[in-house]
Amino acid sequence: MTEEKQHSGDSYWLTTAPGGERHPALADDLDVDVAVIGGGIAGLCTAWELARAGRAVAVLEAGRIAAGVTGHTTAKVTALHSLVYDKLRRTRGSEGARLYARSQAEAIERTAGVVEELGVDCEWERRSSYTYVTDADRVDEVRAEARAAREAGLPASFVEESGLPFAVAGAVEVTGQAQFHPRRYLLALAGDIEAHGGRLFEDTTVLGLEEGEPCRLSTSTGATVTARDVVVATHYPVFDRALLFTRLSPRRELVVAGPVPAELDPEGMYITPYDGSRSVRTAPYGDDASRRLLVVTGEHFTPGTGDTRARFDRLAGWARRHFPGVELTHFWATQDNDPTDTVPLVGPLHPGARHAYVATGFGGWGMSGGMMAARLLTAQITGGECAWAGLYDPRRLASAVREAPAFLKHQAQVAQHFVGDRLRPSPPVEALPPGEGAVVRTGGGRLAVYRDDDGALHAVSARCTHMGCLVGFNAAERAWECPCHGSRFDTDGKVVQGPATKPLERRDI
Numbered sequence: 357m358t359e360e361k362q363h364s365g366d367s368y369w370l371t372t373a374p375g376g377e378r379h380p381a382l383a384d385d386l387d388v389d390v391a392v393i394g395g396g397i398a399g400l401c402t403a404w405e406l407a408r409a410g411r412a413v414a415v416l417e418a419g420r421i422a423a424g425v426t427g428h429t430t431a432k433v434t435a436l437h438s439l440v441y442d443k444l445r446r447t448r449g450s451e452g453a454r455l456y457a458r459s460q461a462e463a464i465e466r467t468a469g470v471v472e473e474l475g476v477d478c479e480w481e482r483r484s485s486y487t488y489v490t491d492a493d494r495v496d497e498v499r500a501e502a503r504a505a506r507e508a509g510l511p512a513s514f515v516e517e518s519g520l521p522f523a524v525a526g527a528v529e530v531t532g533q534a535q536f537h538p539r540r541y542l543l544a545l546a547g548d549i550e551a552h553g554g555r556l557f558e559d560t561t562v563l564g565l566e567e568g569e570p571c572r573l574s575t576s577t578g579a580t581v582t583a584r585d586v587v588v589a590t591h592y593p594v595f596d597r598a599l600l601f602t603r604l605s606p607r608r609e610l611v612v613a614g615p616v617p618a619e620l621d622p623e624g625m626y627i628t629p630y631d632g633s634r635s636v637r638t639a640p641y642g643d644d645a646s647r648r649l650l651v652v653t654g655e656h657f658t659p660g661t662g663d664t665r666a667r668f669d670r671l672a673g674w675a676r677r678h679f680p681g682v683e684l685t686h687f688w689a690t691q692d693n694d695p696t697d698t699v700p701l702v703g704p705l706h707p708g709a710r711h712a713y714v715a716t717g718f719g720g721w722g723m724s725g726g727m728m729a730a731r732l733l734t735a736q737i738t739g740g741e742c743a744w745a746g747l748y749d750p751r752r753l754a755s756a757v758r759e760a761p762a763f764l765k766h767q768a769q770v771a772q773h774f775v776g777d778r779l780r781p782s783p784p785v786e787a788l789p790p791g792e793g794a795v796v797r798t799g800g801g802r803l804a805v806y807r808d809d810d811g812a813l814h815a816v817s818a819r820c821t822h823m824g825c826l827v828g829f830n831a832a833e834r835a836w837e838c839p840c841h842g843s844r845f846d847t848d849g850k851v852v853q854g855p856a857t858k859p860l861e862r863r864d865i
Contacts, residue, residue, distance in 0.1 A: 606842025660828025
């Protein structure tokens with residue numbers, strides 16, 4: 357990146373809702389009805405629903421609540437997920453598409469009700485959502501998507517004009533969707549969870565799960581949690597007894613944001629899966645009614661691969677080109693897991709699970725997806741009914757077989773990284789400039805070496821502690837990333853993002 361490098365990593369949502377004092381780490385053994393692992397939107401929404409249902413709940417977060425993936429989202433709350441409904445109609449049938457639309461739409465309305473009930477100041481705004489294309493040859497795709505979304509029950513239509521400052525060839529519009537400040541919303545939920553007897557613990561990594569009646573969790577603090585039910589809501593499952601890692605593909609995506617004159621507000625939430633994938637929306641910019649915060653995302657890539665700084669420059673250039681008045685002030689990145697068969701995996705953790713559940717694979721649509729998962733899991737844990745439980749069931753096999761090409765492609769990419777990254781030439785450590793990192797070969801194997809701004813070298817094992825793939829360096833965010841399953845580590849090897857739970861081992865160089 358250019359002079360804006362210093363802003364990389366500063367999520368607007370985190371800087372404008374710091375969250376006050378930290379919640380304590382778990383110090384003593386604990387006995388609860390339900391233990392929720394993960395303090396993002398899926399975990400906190402699930403804990404809130406369960407606490408409201410009268411269950412004694414504990415949330416265990418390795419870092420800070422609402423500060424991980426959810427703290428870096430673009431925060432669009434919509435049931436229009438790019439071009440999903442035409443595909444669902446073909447792969448899951450019209451009923452599957454209807455259940456998907458209904459589950460996502462009801463999640464949005466549930467959230468609107470919570471905002472009103474709790475009086476949450478989270479900049480909740482109703483906006484239309486659009487999936488657009490600029491290439492006339494792709495118009496038939498959005499026409500088909502508009503028809504499929506409308507048949508699935510959404511207020512969808514095909515349009516040829518939008519509020520964007522450039523021409524579109526066509527778009528799907530779904531009215532009545534929403535956007536919000538995700539961290540403010542989740543901090544309000546956290547307060548209400550505690551008001552209803554729930555417990556929140558930060559800086560507490562869960563290391564082991566012993567399923568049974570009850571289940572037991574071991575933690576990094578040495579304390580044990582005993583719970584009748586356990587929910588794994590860590591974005592990418594830290595426990596994977598159903599081999600879900602074979603059905604999830606990690607994808608990192610960049611975000612740039614900054615104020616624009618209010619007259620440049622496109623007054624909607626926009627996304628295109630083409631042209632490098634671009635998503636555009638605005639948000640209120642503090643108390644300044646003359647300006648809006650422009651949020652632009654795109655340049656998605658596999659973690660640990662390619663030149664992230666060049667990608668930031670491309671995205672920033674696109675934003676400036678189309679919104680000439682923008683003053684880019686924030687640069688950060690988010691991470692998603694795409695399921696190989698399109699639909700998130702929410703329900704029992706594995707075929708034999710009786711009291712362990714999972715929520716993962718939201719494919720970039722974690723806001724509505726996390727809210728949907730909370731209602732589904734609460735119904736399953738409390739003995740209720742949920743019409744779309746079968747659609748999202750992680751134990752499903754038919755759809756996995758039906759969409760086998762995507763599954764096989766993902767496995768081929770993982771194998772390529774696992775083997776090919778070990779054959780990559782090793783650069784000389786002496787040539788490593790300040791602020792850069794590289795995987796180098798030594799007599800003891802591969803080391804991940806980083807040179808800090810003062811010239812000092814930091815070396816850790818290059819083998820990801822999750823499943824042994826070699827990490828790659830993200831220069832813009834100064835992090836080691838695993839291209840196989842998305843684990844991320846800081847330059848000293850500390851876990852920044854799972855599924856890894858153990859740091860990269862320190863090494864001498």
